[in-house]
Amino acid sequence: MKRSLYHWPLDPGSREVRLALAEKRLTFTPLMLDLPADTEKLSQLNPSGRPPVLIEQQPGSKCTICESRAILEYLEETRPAVPLLPKSHEQRAEVRRLMSWFSDKFQSEVLGFLLFERLEKPLLGLGSPDAAAMREGKRYLLWHLAVMEELTQSRNWLAGEDFSLADISAAAALSCLDYFGDVPFEQFVSVKSWYVRIKSRPSFRPLLADHFPGIAPAPDYANLDF
Amino acid sequence: MKRSLYHWPLDPGSREVRLALAEKRLTFTPLMLDLPADTEKLSQLNPSGRPPVLIEQQPGSKCTICESRAILEYLEETRPAVPLLPKSHEQRAEVRRLMSWFSDKFQSEVLGFLLFERLEKPLLGLGSPDAAAMREGKRYLLWHLAVMEELTQSRNWLAGEDFSLADISAAAALSCLDYFGDVPFEQFVSVKSWYVRIKSRPSFRPLLADHFPGIAPAPDYANLDF
Numbered sequence: 001m002k003r004s005l006y007h008w009p010l011d012p013g014s015r016e017v018r019l020a021l022a023e024k025r026l027t028f029t030p031l032m033l034d035l036p037a038d039t040e041k042l043s044q045l046n047p048s049g050r051p052p053v054l055i056e057q058q059p060g061s062k063c064t065i066c067e068s069r070a071i072l073e074y075l076e077e078t079r080p081a082v083p084l085l086p087k088s089h090e091q092r093a094e095v096r097r098l099m100s101w102f103s104d105k106f107q108s109e110v111l112g113f114l115l116f117e118r119l120e121k122p123l124l125g126l127g128s129p130d131a132a133a134m135r136e137g138k139r140y141l142l143w144h145l146a147v148m149e150e151l152t153q154s155r156n157w158l159a160g161e162d163f164s165l166a167d168i169s170a171a172a173a174l175s176c177l178d179y180f181g182d183v184p185f186e187q188f189v190s191v192k193s194w195y196v197r198i199k200s201r202p203s204f205r206p207l208l209a210d211h212f213p214g215i216a217p218a219p220d221y222a223n224l225d226f
Numbered sequence: 227m228k229r230s231l232y233h234w235p236l237d238p239g240s241r242e243v244r245l246a247l248a249e250k251r252l253t254f255t256p257l258m259l260d261l262p263a264d265t266e267k268l269s270q271l272n273p274s275g276r277p278p279v280l281i282e283q284q285p286g287s288k289c290t291i292c293e294s295r296a297i298l299e300y301l302e303e304t305r306p307a308v309p310l311l312p313k314s315h316e317q318r319a320e321v322r323r324l325m326s327w328f329s330d331k332f333q334s335e336v337l338g339f340l341l342f343e344r345l346e347k348p349l350l351g352l353g354s355p356d357a358a359a360m361r362e363g364k365r366y367l368l369w370h371l372a373v374m375e376e377l378t379q380s381r382n383w384l385a386g387e388d389f390s391l392a393d394i395s396a397a398a399a400l401s402c403l404d405y406f407g408d409v410p411f412e413q414f415v416s417v418k419s420w421y422v423r424i425k426s427r428p429s430f431r432p433l434l435a436d437h438f439p440g441i442a443p444a445p446d447y448a449n450l451d452f
Contacts, residue, residue, distance in 0.1 A: 047373065048323075048326075048327055048330075048331050050330075050331070063316050065316075065319045065323075066319075066323045067322065067323045067326040067327070067330075068326075069295070069322060069325075069326050070319045070320075070322035070323045070325075070326060071319070073299075073318070073319070073322055074315055074316075074318070074319045074322075077315050077318065078315050089300055089303050089304050090289050090291075090300075092299070092300070092303065093291045093292075093296045093297070093299070093300045094296075096293065096295060096296035096299055096300075097274075097291070097292045097293045097296045099295075099296075100274075100293040100294075100295050100296060101274055101293075103330075104274075104276075104293075104329075104330075105274050105276070147273065
C-alpha cells in the first residue's frame with residue numbers, strides 16, 4: 001500500500017489529516033502543494049479545488065479521497081486500531097459538533113479574517129492586511145478562546161475524557177494562527193496547557209517543522225515551553 | 227422515546243435533518259425557530275447559535291445533538307435500518323465529499339450571496355438585496371449546476387447508485403434557493419429530473435409545505451411538475 005497526501009502547510013484541513021494519519025501511525029508521503037501556482041493541479045485532484053487529498057494505491061487499485069472531513073471519517077472507518085472517535089454515539093456526536101465548530105464557525109468568524117489577511121491576501125496579491133478586519137478577527141478569537149477555556153477546564157480533552165478528532169480539528173485551526181503568533185495564550189491558562197499537551201505529541205512534530213515559503217513562523221511557534 | 231427537532235425553515239442544515247429523519251421513518255415534533263427573535267433560546271440549545279438541534283428524550287435520559295453534520299452521522303449510526311450511507315468505505319467517502327461540497331463550497335460561493343441577500347438581509351434589517359452580490363451568487367450557481375449536471379448524467383443518484391446523504395445535502399441547499407425561484411432548472415435537464423425525483427419523495431412533502439413568515443414561496447416551489 002502506497003499512501004500520499006497532497007496538503008498545504010497552513011490549511012487547517014490539511015493539518016487535521018496530517019495529525020490524524022500520524023496519530024494512527026500511518027506512514028504517508030507528504031506532497032506539499034504550492035498555491036496558487038498548483039491551483040489547476042489541485043482542481044484535477046479535487047473538483048472543489050481544496051486541499052487535502054489522500055491517495056491510497058495498491059497494485060491494481062487507486063483510491064482518491066477528498067475533503068478533510070471525508071478523509072478523517074474514512075481513516076476512522078478503515079484504520080480503527082487507534083480510535084480518534086469515542087465509542088458512545090452521544091460522545092461521537094459531541095466530537096463531531098466540535099469538528100463543525102472549528103471547520104465552520106471558527107473558520108468564518110476567525111480564520112476568514114485573520115488567516116485571509118495574514119496569508120491569502122499577500123499570496124493572491126490583494127495588498128496588505130486590513131486593520132479593521134484584523135481587529136474583528138481578533139475580537140472573535142478572544143470569544144472562541146473563552147469557550148475553549150471553559151471546555152478545557154471541565155474536561156480532560158476538548159470533547160471529553162479521551163483525545164479525539166475534536167482536539168485535532170481545534171489544534172489544526174489554532175496552530176495556523178499560532179504560526180503568526182496571533183493566539184494570546186497567556187490570557188487562557190487552561191487552553192494553553194491543553195495546547196502544550198498537543199504540541200508535545202509526536203504527531204505534531206512535522207507541523208512544528210513547517211516553514212511556509214517566504215513567511216517565517218513566529219519565534220514561539222515551535223517552542224514547547226512558550 | 228420522544229424526539230424533537232429545533233429547525234429553521236430556510237436553513238439548509240435544518241432541511242437536511244428533516245429529510246434524513248423522514249427517510250428513516252423516524253417521527254419527531256418539529257419546533258420551528260423564529261429567528262432572529264429566538265437567537266438567545268437557540269444559543270442555549272447550541273453554543274454555536276446554529277440550527278438544527280435534535281433532542282431525544284427517554285424517561286431518565288435526555289440527549290441533545292447539535293450541528294447538522296453531527297446529527298446526520300448520529301442518525302446513521304443509531305438508526306441504520308434505512309441506510310443513507312453506502313456500505314463501501316470509498317463510496318461513503320464520496321458521499322461525504324459531496325456533503326462537504328454543499329455545506330462548505332456551495333454555502334460560501336452561492337448561498338452566502340443569494341440566501342444572505344434574499345433572506346437574511348431583510349430579516350436583520352440590513353436593507354434591500356445588493357445587485358452585484360446577487361449577480362456574483364447567480365454566476366457561481368450556474369457553475370455548481372453544471373458540476374451537478376455532469377454527476378447526475380453519469381450516476382443514478384448524486385454520489386452513485388443509491389439515494390444517500392449527498393442527495394439530501396444537495397436538495398436541502400438547492401431547495402432554499404428554489405423557494406425564491408432562483409434555480410434555472412430549464413438549463414440543466416439532468417439536474418431537473420434528479421430534483422423532480424427528490425421532490426416527489428414523501429420525505430420532501432413537509433418542506434414543500436413550508437411557508438416562511440412574510441415571504442411567500444415562488445409559484446413553482448411546491449409544484450412537482452414545474
